Amino acid sequence: MKLSKTDRYNFIQLVAFSILLFFLSCNSYLDGENIAIYTLNYNHGLMENALIGTFYQCMVSLLGLDLKSYVTLQIFNMVFNVIYFLLLMNLFRQVVLRAGDLEDKSKYLVLVIASIVLVSNFGLHKNFGSVDLYLAIITLICLELLMKDKMTWLVLPLAVLAQFIYSGYIIMYFLVLLATMIYLSYKRHGKYKNLILISCATVFSTMIVLHILTGMTESGSMLLDSATAGQAMLDAIMNSAQDASRLNGPAEIRPDIYGGIVWGGDLWITKKHIIEVFIALVLFAPFIKLAMDFIKNLKSKMDKEEARFFRVFSVIAIIMMPRALLHSGTGRIIFLLLFYACVILLIALAEGQQSLDRTIVEMTAYFADKKIYGIFLLVYMIMLLPTWGTSINWMTGHIANLINTLFLHIW
Amino acid sequence: MKKLSVDDRKVFGLIIAYMIVCGIRYFEHILSVANSCLYILSYRHGFTSRGLVGHIWLWLNDHTPFNLVTYSSEYILCQLLTGILFVFFLAFIYVSLRLMPEDNKRNARYLLVLFSIFSFPMFLTMENFGRIDIFLIMITIACLILIMYEKAEWLIIPLCILAMLIHQGFVFTNVNIILVLLFYKAIMADEKKRKVKYYILFGLTLVTVSVFFLYFEIFKTTLGMDVYNELVALNKQVSPDGNYYKELLQHEILGNDVYEMETKYHIENIEELPLAIVAFMPYILIGISFLKNLFKKAVGIKEKLAYLAVIVGVATLIPEWLLKVDFGRYVYSMAFYYIAIVICLMILEKTDGIVARQLQETKEMIKSKTIMPYLLLVYPAVLMPLRDIAISQTTINILRMLRLQE
Numbered sequence: 001m002k003l004s005k006t007d008r009y010n011f012i013q014l015v016a017f018s019i020l021l022f023f024l025s026c027n028s029y030l031d032g033e034n035i036a037i038y039t040l041n042y043n044h045g046l047m048e049n050a051l052i053g054t055f056y057q058c059m060v061s062l063l064g065l066d067l068k069s070y071v072t073l074q075i076f077n078m079v080f081n082v083i084y085f086l087l088l089m090n091l092f093r094q095v096v097l098r099a100g101d102l103e104d105k106s107k108y109l110v111l112v113i114a115s116i117v118l119v120s121n122f123g124l125h126k127n128f129g130s131v132d133l134y135l136a137i138i139t140l141i142c143l144e145l146l147m148k149d150k151m152t153w154l155v156l157p158l159a160v161l162a163q164f165i166y167s168g169y170i171i172m173y174f175l176v177l178l179a180t181m182i183y184l185s186y187k188r189h190g191k192y193k194n195l196i197l198i199s200c201a202t203v204f205s206t207m208i209v210l211h212i213l214t215g216m217t218e219s220g221s222m223l224l225d226s227a228t229a230g231q232a233m234l235d236a237i238m239n240s241a242q243d244a245s246r247l248n249g250p251a252e253i254r255p256d257i258y259g260g261i262v263w264g265g266d267l268w269i270t271k272k273h274i275i276e277v278f279i280a281l282v283l284f285a286p287f288i289k290l291a292m293d294f295i296k297n298l299k300s301k302m303d304k305e306e307a308r309f310f311r312v313f314s315v316i317a318i319i320m321m322p323r324a325l326l327h328s329g330t331g332r333i334i335f336l337l338l339f340y341a342c343v344i345l346l347i348a349l350a351e352g353q354q355s356l357d358r359t360i361v362e363m364t365a366y367f368a369d370k371k372i373y374g375i376f377l378l379v380y381m382i383m384l385l386p387t388w389g390t391s392i393n394w395m396t397g398h399i400a401n402l403i404n405t406l407f408l409h410i411w
Numbered sequence: 412m413k414k415l416s417v418d419d420r421k422v423f424g425l426i427i428a429y430m431i432v433c434g435i436r437y438f439e440h441i442l443s444v445a446n447s448c449l450y451i452l453s454y455r456h457g458f459t460s461r462g463l464v465g466h467i468w469l470w471l472n473d474h475t476p477f478n479l480v481t482y483s484s485e486y487i488l489c490q491l492l493t494g495i496l497f498v499f500f501l502a503f504i505y506v507s508l509r510l511m512p513e514d515n516k517r518n519a520r521y522l523l524v525l526f527s528i529f530s531f532p533m534f535l536t537m538e539n540f541g542r543i544d545i546f547l548i549m550i551t552i553a554c555l556i557l558i559m560y561e562k563a564e565w566l567i568i569p570l571c572i573l574a575m576l577i578h579q580g581f582v583f584t585n586v587n588i589i590l591v592l593l594f595y596k597a598i599m600a601d602e603k604k605r606k607v608k609y610y611i612l613f614g615l616t617l618v619t620v621s622v623f624f625l626y627f628e629i630f631k632t633t634l635g636m637d638v639y640n641e642l643v644a645l646n647k648q649v650s651p652d653g654n655y656y657k658e659l660l661q662h663e664i665l666g667n668d669v670y671e672m673e674t675k676y677h678i679e680n681i682e683e684l685p686l687a688i689v690a691f692m693p694y695i696l697i698g699i700s701f702l703k704n705l706f707k708k709a710v711g712i713k714e715k716l717a718y719l720a721v722i723v724g725v726a727t728l729i730p731e732w733l734l735k736v737d738f739g740r741y742v743y744s745m746a747f748y749y750i751a752i753v754i755c756l757m758i759l760e761k762t763d764g765i766v767a768r769q770l771q772e773t774k775e776m777i778k779s780k781t782i783m784p785y786l787l788l789v790y791p792a793v794l795m796p797l798r799d800i801a802i803s804q805t806t807i808n809i810l811r812m813l814r815l816q817e
Binding site: 010013014017020021023024025026027028078104105108109112371372373374375376378379380382383394395398399 | 804812
């Protein structure tokens, strides 16, 4: 299926806008925290979170490049950011092609919003090089296969691969994939029931096996050797960075990179996250209100079956949330929730979900009436996003620090 | 005097909210070495350019119990000045909404949104926070308000003198819009008395700013190494990191040409400019179409001359583009010029003016070419804030990616 001439013209505008959105945040700097994952490998045993590091080091060695070069890492990450961008644009293209019944104005408004939410996240230096990029890429590839209903069996090995990449995958991006499979299974009369069950079982088993193996590694000196080698490589990369002052201070390999969830971690970080969440509720209030109105409107149009799936999707979203208060980073999980919402929305649009189409048309008409408010909302969204890794974004982090300095004195 | 309508009040409220969010989002909390230097230049050693603000600041330091020659004092001053600048921006928006004919309001609101998107983030960045341009823009807005209200317009001349004493670059970056509007009023006036009034105002303003510029650039004397060393020490005292602004002090105190010292910045400009042109291309094309059709609509020699002046008024920036390096500031100056002048003309023309008609036609043209016309107002936010040597962080980031190197 090809885009019509009009769609191609509109789509080019969307892509151009998205490219600039990406570069608004992307200064190609890698934070020290995000470099750490590339220093891990399987040399000391099969363990969690080491696949990306192993892949990177193998690729770089095969190509004869300098393993300890900061620039090599930058280029490696830029390549994968481009892949992420192309997969996103492909998803948008699928929506344009398949959501034929929805009027163009509404379709492109949704895509502009999705672009603002999704495009720039992994370009920001706090997230550039983050392991979540690879999880998102794998998720988007799986979505593409499911939407086209081609080679859907590949979803299994891809999901396992993602679990090898990061131990937290099963309660993060896998849930996005799971929700999509549940939705598409419903739309295609139960086609993916077996795939859902097998993938859940396989990913879960992979998590358990890797966790046990990593535990066995921990009991010996192999973890210490791995950490020592990793730290040495990390230090070499940091030293090679042209503008070291831009990097996030001395970096260490965090315990949770080696698997296992660090509950609480440093308590002041958890307290800061809680304060930032309250600040974010205020800053994001216009969008929360909009989302609530949208959901209320959508629910009024849903039939019983659709309403049941909506409850399932809500439960999945709730499962993702607690991780926001852990050491892993609130901003990271907020992006995950936004990614989840956008992806489900876009897929439902592509599948021609009637209730959703009607709701979006009504929302578009609402904004057509309040043009300047709508423009400022989109501008405000650009200013609020992308989210960071640990802090939610620049604004919440800054306001939280101000509150702490003036009143709380916690950190 | 008529109040703002409900819709206008909503728009104004949204702009205030946007202003507050800009303050949180874009403020970088640093007064740079370059901008801290501007408050220590004074007339103590002679009638030097850019000396007025520093002279007043140092006078206050000598005659008040406060120690103002510190980084933190200057920082607080600049915060106050930025706040006052924002009040001026809001005043311009408020007056524009108040005086705008009802038929033109809808399109004027979009222009004011665009004005806000360009203006509020600009002076919060490290490069522009506390910059002397703040005063120039405040003075320009004051002059525009006088022109729009047609009251006490004689004040334009002393205000322009004040601006020239603050920064002689005013002659290139900001006075153009004032001169063009005065010229427009002069040439379009029907009554002879009115015509003479505005020609005199135009002439006196032009002559005044030119005289001051020529004095500061050609006739002023250098102040010598002793003064230079004294100011270097003073700059180090007020700067955030103990450095000093070498290029400015060499130029202003020793009279040295700094073109070669700024070579690396010129190279940065040349590298970034093509990217910025591509990024701003939608506005360049729409702007050219608007101005071309505006000129075509002008009937008779008077109108043609008036609108030709509107179109080419921004040419006063050409010397800056060619010789200096602050491309971000010049992009802002151009955006400010065209947006503000269209708003002012829509007010001065009263109803059914050709500027308003052309703006409406341009809007219809845009809506016919895209189903996302709102993107043209959202899109500048992706390029903000404008910087000084760098035009936009977005284009700089593209450049960084293209030049990934050890």
